[in-house]
Amino acid sequence: MAYETILVERLERVGLIRLNRPQALNALNRQLIADLGAALDELEQDRSIGCLVLTGSEKAFAAGADIKEMQNFTYPQTYLDDFITSWERLSRTRKPVIAAVAGFALGGGCELAMMCDFILAADTAKFGQPEIKLGVMPGSGGTQRLTRFVGKSKAMEMCLTGRLMDAVEAERSGLVSRIVPAADLLDEALKVAKGIAGMSLPVAMQTKESVNRAYETTLAEGIRFERRVFQSQFGTADQKEGMAAFIEKRPAKFQH
Ligand code: HXC
16 A cells, blocks of 8 residues: 555565655654554554564654644644544554664654664664653653663653764663664664564564563563463464474474
8 A cells, every 4th residue: 555654565574664754854744643553554464474664764763743733733632632642553563563763763753763662773863852842741652661761860861851862872771772884774674574574473472562561560460471471382383383493403484
């Protein structure tokens, strides 16, 4: 399906979504969020897709929510339209999603990247929550997710001052998993995604669900959840295949 503000490609078992509003540094307007939601629905329903990559351009992953669109919003309108709730679609994605970030990931752009399962950063990446300079604060999870990623002190400083963080600081503080040279970012993200897409899809999805439990429950409950899911995996053909392949010294070929 063709979209107005994003480009979607299927590269074997990887679904690639590129944010594509270059004239506005991929500012996130309502159309883009709707397009992104529809593309996620489409790729989640497609059984041949095992992993997603979300990326922007060389200059910007996304420079935030569209300020020109938001400027004249009123409180009743944002409340009645439930502004922002539709952004959460990305965080409800069950298949693994990698954010490949080059250039600016600011405000809602940083929040979108943090809704993905991990962030690969180009050495040009710059992250920030500069909303306070616009007279608002992060509204799509930034105060919560950034704090969980980098801890209170750094999250508080970034949200209160609007200071940007470069890729080195972002890696040091746990916001991104790795830094790669900008020219290699997409190839590297696609390579990692292809590797994940070659695993058992239900197991990859259960792994994602289990890691995410660590943020949403107590340690004892999280461990209990992990153990039950782990035990259930012995009822799958993919576990039999994965372990047989190891013993027979050949690559595993998973069914799902
Ligand atoms: C609308 C934007 C935009 C944005 C950039 N543009 N960011 N339009 N919303 N968030 C537009 C500019 O107006 C300009 O359009 C074009 O993109 C190029 O941007 P420049 O500013 O000329 O580029 P540059 O000088 O390189 O500066 C890059 C920048 C700067 C540092 C990223 O654009 C910037 O500070 N942008 C805003 C960042 C921000 O405050 N983000 C948070 C938004 S609030 P024209 O037409 O002039 O050429 C938010 C709330 C989230 O995200 C809460 C949940 C929704």
